[in-house]
Amino acid sequence: MDADERLLHASSFGTAAVAYAEHRPDYARAAVRWALDPAPGPRVLDLGAGTGKSTAVLAARAARGADVVAVEPDPEMLARLRRSLPAVRALPGSAEAIPLPDGSVDAVVAGNAMHWFDMAVAGPEIARVLAPGGVLAGLWNVMDDGVDRVAGLAGVAGGAVVGPRDTPAAWRAETAGMHLPRSGGAARFGSAGRAGFPHGQRRTADSLVATLATRAGLLVMPEHEREAALGRIRAFLAGRPETERGESTLPLLTAVLRTRRL
Structure with missing residues (x-):
């Protein structure tokens, strides 16, 4: 994905802020604990916080002394975060500023x-705000395609819905060093550690379609193509015993990529 395409996808979520807040999953608590375990203190920045999915999990640690601030560039996403988590300090800004x-x-x-x-820009900025020894951690929820029905859904949905980080093997390949700063100006970052933690999300067929509809690949797609893709997904789910009626758990993993500022 080139820079212009990345910007188009990254800026698409504000149009779906309400649906994003309602349908996107949170993150496994064990994954957050592992991400923060080496941190030298309690002050945590949720960067690119969106509507607050990860912020809420981080804020739940406040009783154990965590001090959380959220930064989000999109006004609609930031407004939704502020409404849902009024006790959290939430600021406009970006990874690059x-x-x-x-x-x-x-x-x-x-x-x-x-x-x-x-x-190239965010690395030095992240290093700047991090205390020495501070942790940088990325969290991703990926679909566990080791489960047959999830693999089938991924195949039907296509690359616009199930992207290059959305299954465990694809996530490992996509995050093999490319998303972490090799340096932060004068500061340096250590080697990356990776881990995955079981997670899940209770979904009906309709709410799973609504969840997938918040993916960037679908948000930027022409309407007729988007509706065709969602139609294929609905037809697949209607034919599966787990999703033809009622709720079932969508098997996920919360994957974590973690490094430290040296």
Whole structure:
């Protein structure tokens, strides 16, 4: 994906902020614990926070001393975050222009957002706001295509819906060093660690279609193509015993990519 296409996809979510907040999954608590485990202190920045899916999980740690601030560039997504989490400090800004002082956080977390960052610019910015020894962690929810029905859904949905980070093997290949800064100006980042944690989301056929409809590939697609893709997904789900009636759990993994500022 070139820079213009990445910008088009990255800026598409504001039009679906309400649906995004309603339908996107949160993140496995165990994944967040692992991401933050090496952090030298409690101050956490949720960068590219969207409507607050990862922010809510981070804020739940406040009782154990976490201090969370969220930064989000899209006004519609930021407004939704502020309404749903009024106790969290939420600021306009981006990975390339973080509105925080030098060394002001102990961890930077990005929930399903790091692949949109321009790391040539964002790397030094993230290093700037991180305290020495601070953690940078990306979280992604990926569909567990080791389950037959998930693999079938991925095949029917196509690449616009199930993208290059949306299954475990694809995520490992796509994140093999390309999303982490190799340096942050004068600061350096260590080697990356990876881990995956079981997760799931209760969905009906209709709510699963609504969830998939918030993917960037569909949001930027011409309407007739989008409706055709969603029609194929509905037909597939109607023929599966797990989703032809009622709710079932969509098997997910929360995948984590973690490094430290040296």
